[in-house]
Amino acid sequence: MGNIEIVNNFMDFDDDEQQQETVETTNMLMTKVGGKDFAIPFENVVKLCQAGDIYSVPEFPDYVLGFTKVDEDNFPVIDARRRFGMPPKDDMDRRCIVVTQEDGMKVGILVDEAVKMRVTPVDAVTPAEKINDEAYTRYVKGMFRRTGGSLCYVLSPKLMYSLTSGSFHAAAKYRLRKKK
Numbered sequence: 001m002g003n004i005e006i007v008n009n010f011m012d013f014d015d016d017e018q019q020q021e022t023v024e025t026t027n028m029l030m031t032k033v034g035g036k037d038f039a040i041p042f043e044n045v046v047k048l049c050q051a052g053d054i055y056s057v058p059e060f061p062d063y064v065l066g067f068t069k070v071d072e073d074n075f076p077v078i079d080a081r082r083r084f085g086m087p088p089k090d091d092m093d094r095r096c097i098v099v100t101q102e103d104g105m106k107v108g109i110l111v112d113e114a115v116k117m118r119v120t121p122v123d124a125v126t127p128a129e130k131i132n133d134e135a136y137t138r139y140v141k142g143m144f145r146r147t148g149g150s151l152c153y154v155l156s157p158k159l160m161y162s163l164t165s166g167s168f169h170a171a172a173k174y175r176l177r178k179k180k
Helices: 134-138 159-163 165-171
Strands: 011-014 021-024 025-033 036-041 043-049 064-068 073-079 096-102 103-110 113-121 140-146 152-153
Touching: 021 036, 021 165, 025 103, 036 159, 043 064, 064 096, 096 159, 103 159
Parallel strands: 036 152, 073 103
Antiparallel strands: 011 021, 025 036, 025 113, 043 096, 064 073, 096 103, 140 152
């Protein structure tokens, strides 16, 4: 008769000492942008919504698509592809807006796809390093290896909007026009 192995994601069982060790975890929303894996800490996620009407604001950087309104709430939408220096994607079928909030600022991040929630050990997340001069590494606060060895980058909503947050507040006072 063969051995049976019972696996519980983040608890280690030591046969000799008959004790369990609990590992601190964090919840993350797994997303994809340009074929790369990105995670957003769940404490920053307010909601997910379909990319709908976005109202443009003149003289904003091209990565800021404009403002959208969801449940009587207006907030800016940042296209993650453009923010990361990737080519824009016109196909909006699978793309969605992850509404995030950090330090009181609510911002929508348009991603190619929201995949699933994931529980990740806190100690598996390491500080982000600049990798091959990729633009997106400026907006991540950590990274971890997924099962299979691929890297996943932990996004910071605050870093995504930090360069334009003053402009967001000013633009919210003006009448918004629908982007064509």
